[in-house]
Amino acid sequence: MQYSTRKNPVEHGFNDIYPSNQQDLSMNNAHAESNQEPITSPLDLDLLEQIRSQFHHTEHCPYAGKRIYFESAGGSLTLKSVIERTAELGAVPDNEHRNNAASKAMSSVVEEGLENLKLLFGAKSGVVFGGETGTECLFRLVRSAVLASPEGGSILSSSVEHPSTYSATQIWAENTSREWIEVPFDTRSGVVSAADYASCVRPDTRVATVIHTNPVTGVVMDIKAIIDAIRAIAPECYVIVDGIQHAPHGYLDVEAYGADAYVLSLYKVYSKFNNGYAWLSDRMSVIPHDRLIGKPNNVWELGSRDPSALAAITEVVKYLAWLGKQFTQEAGTRDQLHAAGKVMLQHERALISMLLNGNAEHCGLLGMQGVTVVGTTDINQREGVVSFCVENMETANLVELLGDRGIRIHTRSSDIYSGNILRPLGIESVARVSFAHYNTEEEVRTFLENLLEILK
Numbered sequence: 001m002q003y004s005t006r007k008n009p010v011e012h013g014f015n016d017i018y019p020s021n022q023q024d025l026s027m028n029n030a031h032a033e034s035n036q037e038p039i040t041s042p043l044d045l046d047l048l049e050q051i052r053s054q055f056h057h058t059e060h061c062p063y064a065g066k067r068i069y070f071e072s073a074g075g076s077l078t079l080k081s082v083i084e085r086t087a088e089l090g091a092v093p094d095n096e097h098r099n100n101a102a103s104k105a106m107s108s109v110v111e112e113g114l115e116n117l118k119l120l121f122g123a124k125s126g127v128v129f130g131g132e133t134g135t136e137c138l139f140r141l142v143r144s145a146v147l148a149s150p151e152g153g154s155i156l157s158s159s160v161e162h163p164s165t166y167s168a169t170q171i172w173a174e175n176t177s178r179e180w181i182e183v184p185f186d187t188r189s190g191v192v193s194a195a196d197y198a199s200c201v202r203p204d205t206r207v208a209t210v211i212h213t214n215p216v217t218g219v220v221m222d223i224k225a226i227i228d229a230i231r232a233i234a235p236e237c238y239v240i241v242d243g244i245q246h247a248p249h250g251y252l253d254v255e256a257y258g259a260d261a262y263v264l265s266l267y268k269v270y271s272k273f274n275n276g277y278a279w280l281s282d283r284m285s286v287i288p289h290d291r292l293i294g295k296p297n298n299v300w301e302l303g304s305r306d307p308s309a310l311a312a313i314t315e316v317v318k319y320l321a322w323l324g325k326q327f328t329q330e331a332g333t334r335d336q337l338h339a340a341g342k343v344m345l346q347h348e349r350a351l352i353s354m355l356l357n358g359n360a361e362h363c364g365l366l367g368m369q370g371v372t373v374v375g376t377t378d379i380n381q382r383e384g385v386v387s388f389c390v391e392n393m394e395t396a397n398l399v400e401l402l403g404d405r406g407i408r409i410h411t412r413s414s415d416i417y418s419g420n421i422l423r424p425l426g427i428e429s430v431a432r433v434s435f436a437h438y439n440t441e442e443e444v445r446t447f448l449e450n451l452l453e454i455l456k
């Protein structure tokens, strides 16, 4: 394969673009000193109970029994209202666009779902559409943007991205004989910055991808600053954002980012497994793309939509608006979503703070001998995820031991999903703890207690 000036580290070795990776990781918890004071959650126990009661399987896995769920980055807990409504609608056989009551009802469900999807994205312009998965949406967007761009030039992606954009950009750069340029990230903090992008963008950069929150480290990127930096050098570049790991933790505002496309996956946003969804700017919505001839040129939907999937979006938005209403008097759904986003983030930060710093009884991850936390310890730059490894201990073994004690977390290893992120760090695998706003401080305390016992 012929890629770029900035070499693909998988094929060329990391020392060219990540010369200091080994040195960084030899220092356990290198950033411990920069960590912050404990943070107070805005959710009291009563409200937390009301929140938890709206989800399925908060405490029990139907296959493994009682457990704490710290695997939301693999799939969030599912709202009961989503299951109820999708089961009801999933039983209706009627398709849209027929002259009968059931068909008209399905069209209303779809329209309402699409309106709520726009509210969730914060979209006032552009279009939204659903694809098979988040990965499928991102591949489709990257492919279309690359094919719509003038010949030649470069395609940009960062090694801190999920393979859904990291692979898609490489493949479509190769398919169209363009240079693929890799933007390296800071291995100490896990951050890819506007300056990192600025050093790689060129006036002929045609397409760039950006990740909002990394699913392995939980580190959030300043996408607005990154996109501004890209546009300053390559104003016509199509910028596609992977928001899949950010969407469950905060408020989305696609109009403010300056991107051309933004993607989320509903199974991470309190729904059951469902489609990936994309928002496209007006400009990108009309580029040539796969569509049925005769449909308007900004339509990206292909085939019959599942009304129950759209109904799930409506239920997610209703739930988030309910949560927001506990904290704001505003009647507008966007204001309520904003309030919900702030509260969720603040609660998760309180959990992360306890996980990293511990409490009166238990030492946190940063104080544990032989434990290395991956990425920045600036809690404000994290969303819902903390990954770590333990000296002289197989991560898979640790995850299994915690599983035996009723704590579900996950291993992320240097494989096709996480290799491009972990290899520059010089790490084989990490144990990933991933939270959402429905998790409790009690669960974090139990986690720390059990981890300390295992490490004794």
Ligand SMILES: Cc1ncc(COP(=O)(O)O)c(C=O)c1O
Pocket: 073, 074, 133, 134, 135, 136, 162, 164, 211, 213, 214, 215, 242, 243, 244, 245, 265, 276
């Ligand atoms: C940041 C990010 N991008 C993309 C994906 C892939 O999403 P999907 O499973 O919907 O294809 C994931 C899934 O974990 C993710 O975390």
